[in-house]
Amino acid sequence: MSVKNILKTKGRDVYAVADNVKLREAIAVLNDKNIGVVLVTDNAGKIAGILSERDVIRRSLTQETGFRDEPVTKSMTKNVLTVSSSASVDDVMEIMTNSHIRHVPVLDGDKINGLISIGDVVKRKIADAENEAAELRNYIRAG
Secondary structure (H helix, E strand, O other): OEHHHHHHHHOOOOOEEEOOOEHHHHHHHHHHHOOOEEEEEOOOOOEEEEEEHHHHHHHHHHOOOOHHHOEHHHOOEOOOOOEOOOOEHHHHHHHHHHHOOOEEEEEEOOEEEEEEEHHHHHHHHHHHHHHHHHHHHHHHHHO
16 A cells, blocks of 8 residues: 555645744644644745654753744754655555654655655554455455
């Protein structure tokens, strides 16, 4: 199963903020959309970073006041791991597991085509396991 198939089901919506906004604005997007991560893009619409709830918490622990009025670039993760839409679910799962991350943007060339979350991966793995079990039951019954 490929990332492309997951995006067909879940959609390709991705929330992003410009790299020149204040952290406060990015936090508002996370809160308003009830999401755990927002992409940070440059003037050309390319990924400059990713901001997760975890990044915000870590920043709040290192600077108790004033950090929300600083640029989002001071709190975001700059080294963003990505996959293409042709990547397998197992590829994404390996990246997430090895890197301890929960969200991976999907890029095809420079175009942002979606975002895969750990929830998407788990949902797909469960569906695959249920389908395999059903096929085995049918095979045994026919047998």
